[in-house]
Amino acid sequence: WRFKPEQVDTWLESVKILEHVKYVVLHAYEHKTVLARETGVLSKEAGVLSAMALNQFKEAQFSLELSLKILVGTDRNSNEIAQARADALQELGRVYRYQGNFEKSETTLRRALEIRNRIANGSS
Numbered sequence: 001w002r003f004k005p006e007q008v009d010t011w012l013e014s015v016k017i018l019e020h021v022k023y024v025v026l027h028a029y030e031h032k033t034v035l036a037r038e039t040g041v042l043s044k045e046a047g048v049l050s051a052m053a054l055n056q057f058k059e060a061q062f063s064l065e066l067s068l069k070i071l072v073g074t075d076r077n078s079n080e081i082a083q084a085r086a087d088a089l090q091e092l093g094r095v096y097r098y099q100g101n102f103e104k105s106e107t108t109l110r111r112a113l114e115i116r117n118r119i120a121n122g123s124s
Contacts, residue, residue: 002045003045003046003048003049005048005052011049011052011053014049014053015049015053015054018046018049018050018054021042021045021046022043022046022063024039024042025039025042025043025046025063025066025067025070026066028070029043029066029069029070032073036070036071036073036074037071037074037078037080037081037084039070040067040068040070040071040074040081040084040085040088041067041084041087043063043064043066043067043070043088044063044064044067044084044087044088044091046063047059047060047061047062047063047064047067047088047091047092047095048060048091050063051091051094051095051098057095057098057099060091060095061092061095061096061099064088064091064092064095065092067084067088068085068088068089068092071084071085071088072085079119082115082118082119083115083116083119085112085115086112086113086115086116086119087112089108089109089111089112089115090109090112092108093105093106093108093109093112096108
């Protein structure tokens with residue numbers, strides 16, 4: 001499952017499985033599965049869905065912060081992991097902006113940009 005914000009017609013089905021997705025992510029995080037990148041991305045998708053479709057910014061913040069915790073615990077030298085971290089940071093920065101926390105939003109978005117610049121320069 002992946003949440004696709006640009007496909008509004010899929011939002012209802014995504015919302016129906018959101019609680020299950022959050023449970024799976026939390027379970028995988030607690031048991032340190034080998035699917036850390038996939039789990040981190042799944043948690044990010046749950047955060048985006050919570051923010052965009054439901055305006056539940058605290059839930060979104062939790063899912064995105066969990067995504068980052070999961071991704072930080074994996075191989076940091078991987079461009080795939082670095083890109084997933086940058087994506088999660090970008091979405092978390094947006095959530096902070098929606099919450100009116102502009103300072104935290106800017107800091108978080110700058111971290112995402114730094115990671116993307118490192119990837120572009122070949123030094124993830």
